Amino acid sequence: MKAERKEDKHDFFIAAMEAATNKDPLLYLKGLYQSGFLVGAKRTLERTWRLDPSSSDDILTTATQKMYEILSSGRRILYPARYLYKVILTTATDHYRSSKKDLHFDDSIGYNLKPPFIDELKDEEVVDEEALTIDPDELKRQGIEVARSLLPRIGKETVQAVMSYIIDAIEAGVEDIPSREIGEALGLLESSVRKWRQRGFDRLKREAIKDGYHKKLVGQIESDLPYDDDENEDEK
Amino acid sequence: MATKDIMGIAFERFLNVAKRVSDDVADEVEAVFRKGLESPLDAAEAIELLKMAAEKIKEGAKARGDVKTAQAIGDDVDRIAADIIDSVKNGSNGQMTRDHTVHLMDNYNGIKPAYVVPRPWFHEKEIPMKSGYVNTIDINLWEKNERLDIHIGQFKEKYGREPDPQELLDIMSSKLQLPGVSNGDQFNIEKLARSIAINGVRKPPIIDIDGTLLDGNRRVTACNYILNSDEFTPEEKERAKHIYVWQLFPDATDDDRRRIVVSLNFEDDLKEEWPHYVKAHKVYEEWQAWLSLEPVKPGPKRQLEMKKKLSSRYALGPDTTVVNRYLKMVPWAMDFEDYHKEEGKKDKYATKHVSSEYFQYFDELSKGSTPGGVAYCLNQDDTFKRLAFDLLYDGKFKNWNQIRELKKIFQHEDAKDCLRKAREATDIDHAKDLVDDAITIVKQKGADERTLGANTRIEAFVKWLEQLPVKAFRDDMKPENLQRLLDALTLVKEQAEKVLEGK
Numbered sequence: 001m002k003a004e005r006k007e008d009k010h011d012f013f014i015a016a017m018e019a020a021t022n023k024d025p026l027l028y029l030k031g032l033y034q035s036g037f038l039v040g041a042k043r044t045l046e047r048t049w050r051l052d053p054s055s056s057d058d059i060l061t062t063a064t065q066k067m068y069e070i071l072s073s074g075r076r077i078l079y080p081a082r083y084l085y086k087v088i089l090t091t092a093t094d095h096y097r098s099s100k101k102d103l104h105f106d107d108s109i110g111y112n113l114k115p116p117f118i119d120e121l122k123d124e125e126v127v128d129e130e131a132l133t134i135d136p137d138e139l140k141r142q143g144i145e146v147a148r149s150l151l152p153r154i155g156k157e158t159v160q161a162v163m164s165y166i167i168d169a170i171e172a173g174v175e176d177i178p179s180r181e182i183g184e185a186l187g188l189l190e191s192s193v194r195k196w197r198q199r200g201f202d203r204l205k206r207e208a209i210k211d212g213y214h215k216k217l218v219g220q221i222e223s224d225l226p227y228d229d230d231e232n233e234d235e236k
Numbered sequence: 237m238a239t240k241d242i243m244g245i246a247f248e249r250f251l252n253v254a255k256r257v258s259d260d261v262a263d264e265v266e267a268v269f270r271k272g273l274e275s276p277l278d279a280a281e282a283i284e285l286l287k288m289a290a291e292k293i294k295e296g297a298k299a300r301g302d303v304k305t306a307q308a309i310g311d312d313v314d315r316i317a318a319d320i321i322d323s324v325k326n327g328s329n330g331q332m333t334r335d336h337t338v339h340l341m342d343n344y345n346g347i348k349p350a351y352v353v354p355r356p357w358f359h360e361k362e363i364p365m366k367s368g369y370v371n372t373i374d375i376n377l378w379e380k381n382e383r384l385d386i387h388i389g390q391f392k393e394k395y396g397r398e399p400d401p402q403e404l405l406d407i408m409s410s411k412l413q414l415p416g417v418s419n420g421d422q423f424n425i426e427k428l429a430r431s432i433a434i435n436g437v438r439k440p441p442i443i444d445i446d447g448t449l450l451d452g453n454r455r456v457t458a459c460n461y462i463l464n465s466d467e468f469t470p471e472e473k474e475r476a477k478h479i480y481v482w483q484l485f486p487d488a489t490d491d492d493r494r495r496i497v498v499s500l501n502f503e504d505d506l507k508e509e510w511p512h513y514v515k516a517h518k519v520y521e522e523w524q525a526w527l528s529l530e531p532v533k534p535g536p537k538r539q540l541e542m543k544k545k546l547s548s549r550y551a552l553g554p555d556t557t558v559v560n561r562y563l564k565m566v567p568w569a570m571d572f573e574d575y576h577k578e579e580g581k582k583d584k585y586a587t588k589h590v591s592s593e594y595f596q597y598f599d600e601l602s603k604g605s606t607p608g609g610v611a612y613c614l615n616q617d618d619t620f621k622r623l624a625f626d627l628l629y630d631g632k633f634k635n636w637n638q639i640r641e642l643k644k645i646f647q648h649e650d651a652k653d654c655l656r657k658a659r660e661a662t663d664i665d666h667a668k669d670l671v672d673d674a675i676t677i678v679k680q681k682g683a684d685e686r687t688l689g690a691n692t693r694i695e696a697f698v699k700w701l702e703q704l705p706v707k708a709f710r711d712d713m714k715p716e717n718l719q720r721l722l723d724a725l726t727l728v729k730e731q732a733e734k735v736l737e738g739k
Contacts, residue, residue: 009272009273010269012710013269023302023304023305023308024308025290025293025294025297025305025308025309025320026308026309026316026320028293029290029293029316029320029378030320030323030324031288032452033282033286033320033321033324034324035269035270035272035273036268036269036270036276037269037272038272038285038286038289039269039271039272039273039275039282040267040268040269040270040272040273040275040461040727041268041272041274041276042285043268043271043272043275044264044267044268044278047271051300055286057285058287058288059291060285060289061285061291062291064293065289065293065295065296066297068293068305069296069300069301072305081265081268081269082261082262082265085258085261085264085265085268085451086257086261089256090253093256107573116256117256120252120256121538124329126284134242139242139245139246139249139642140246140249140250142242142243142246142247143243143245143246143247143248143249143250143251143253143606143729144250145738146242146243146246146247146250147250147254147510158276166254166257166258167254169257169399170253170254174257175257176262177257177258179260179511180260182258182327193261196256199283201251201254204251208244210264211243212240213243213244213247229488
């Protein structure tokens with residue numbers, strides 16, 4: 001049955017997730033296909049992200065397999081569609097990073113018509129070759145270490161808690177961390193989480209520049225004043 | 237590189253990952269769902285993607301010891317992918333559901349299933365297909381094949397059920413006799429079988445996923461004939477056991493099937509086409525359906541537009557000539573059938589067979605709806621129409637040209653009398669002679685009328701000439717007319733003297 005209504009497509013997707021949890025790969029694939037997600041993801045990779053078809057298929061099927069593995073291990077995912085989208089995104093980023101494929105995207109066409117990871121990879125292009133030889137897991141560990149070391153300097157407890165949650169999730173290999181999930185875990189509104197998250201990133205970067213970690217923005221710190229967070233800013 | 241630099245790189249990467257992981261993507265995800273439903277993949281692409289995904293899941297399962305998952309996928313990912321597509325297709329858009337029960341052979345004489353490339357076109361649409369070998373006996377003749385429409389109807393009336401595959405085969409092979417069907421190999425199966433025995437099936441039949449034939453009923457029947465007839469050698473029978481076919485993908489639509497049928501049976505491909513009777517009825521029925529959907533009775537301009545579309549839909553050309561002919565012929569054929577069924581108490585399907593055999597005659601019968609035309613005459617007098625229908629049913633017209641003479645026969649009682657005698661005649665040849673006589677009478681009377689006219693004209697002319705003053709020859713006649721008159725009178729003088737001397 002073709003999913004015509006909004007409710008139907010999500011029903012098929014949920015059925016797919018349940019099938020994976022029950023280790024039924026055929027129903028899993030069927031549900032993904034029926035919901036339109038599998039096809040839509042392929043269209044997104046090829047038409048919106050403008051990836052070549054063979055890479056798209058490789059990325060998409062790898063992500064599909066990863067998602068199946070996660071679900072069949074018994075892990076519970078709160079927002080599986082988002083999660084799978086993020087898995088696709090991560091897989092695509094890793095694919096292009098490791099294959100070192102040239103990514104030529106004409107910026108004049110528009111931001112929306114290139115992969116979301118393009119800026120990330122372009123930033124990484126300007127690195128010393130030595131860094132590229134380091135084990136990715138080791139790089140990840142070092143990055144988390146730096147972030148944790150900077151946490152106490154990024155402002156009030158709330159922002160630290162939000163960023164700490166994110167750091168922990170990345171360390172655990174989680175691919176998607178919805179604001180709602182963080183809010184529920186920390187007793188915060190979703191909108192607050194989004195706000196503190198943004199501030200947390202900005203401040204981490206700022207502190208990293210101060211310490212000489214963030215190479216590109218050395219010398220561009222605008223202010224060295226302490227963070228002025230309102231204690232009563234959050235309401236639940 | 238300094239440690240701090242590396243840590244800086246690591247931190248940058250961490251930031252990028254952290255943003256990616258914590259970004260809100262609800263809109264992007266909805267867009268993915270929407271794209272998937274708005275821009276579906278075609279069957280070939282979908283199957284390839286699902287195959288790849290299934291393979292990866294299986295590999296991953298094997299690597300981590302997930303036996304249940306690995307076993308669920310098994311070895312035949314092709315079939316899994318096809319089955320998924322097939323099961324998703326069930327019941328969509330009210331289309332006929334079919335089970336993928338007939339699969340191409342994995343390997344026959346080194347030939348494996350493959351995509352048909354380039355993708356074939358059928359009536360303005362590219363329809364993807366796979367090619368390969370199947371067992372001849374797995375193929376089901378298509379009971380909805382319009383060529384068999386009358387035969388199936390007769391069978392159902394006689395036996396109260398649809399014919400089974402063997403019975404369909406018997407009908408095609410003319411082994412199952414039905415009223416009104418002329419004896420002999422109606423579908424020329426024996427001849428085709430002999431050709432196939434020597435040359436093989438040259439053009440691949442087209443089958444659906446459940447083995448139903450969309451094109452190639454005769455070819456497959458011929459192969460079955462080879463298998464069941466003592467006429468052929470074991471080698472020839474062996475070759476006929478498997479047929480190279482083209483097969484639809486599971487997600488083929490009913491529109492795809494229609495296009496294949498139209499393309500192969502309405503467009504000229506120099507093969508044995510469907511009878512015009514069948515084609516015309518298809519066109520007529522569709523026309524009636526379209527008319528019923530119009531909110532008001534369509535005017536001439538709208539009708540022309542509809543007819544052009546109908547003509548295009550059935551590959552009958554850019555103008556509406558054939559459509560118009562069919563739309564006139566079918567009502568006459570129906571009238572003919574109704575008359576024989578209701579008043580003549582003849583078998584409905586026997587009548588249909590006759591109607592089909594003489595279908596082109598209805599073209600002549602339908603012409604001349606204005607006074608003096610054939611259709612006009614027949615519609616003026618039911619008795620005369622019945623007379624024509626009786627003669628047509630019995631095959632007492634030599635050819636359709638004779639139908640044209642009906643408009644003249646209508647005016648002459650003695651010619652009509654000949655036709656009545658022809659209807660009563662039991663000997664077909666004698667009946668045909670009587671029809672000839674009727675036509676001769678009306679032609680002869682035409683000649684007689686020209687002759688009688690001459691006497692009247694001569695009398696009038698002579699009287700006029702005698703009364704003409706002499707000076708008129710000098711003053712009123714043009715010299716060239718005077719010369720013509722002199723020449724004509726000289727000719728008449730010669731002929732008249734000969735005739736009069738004889739008397």
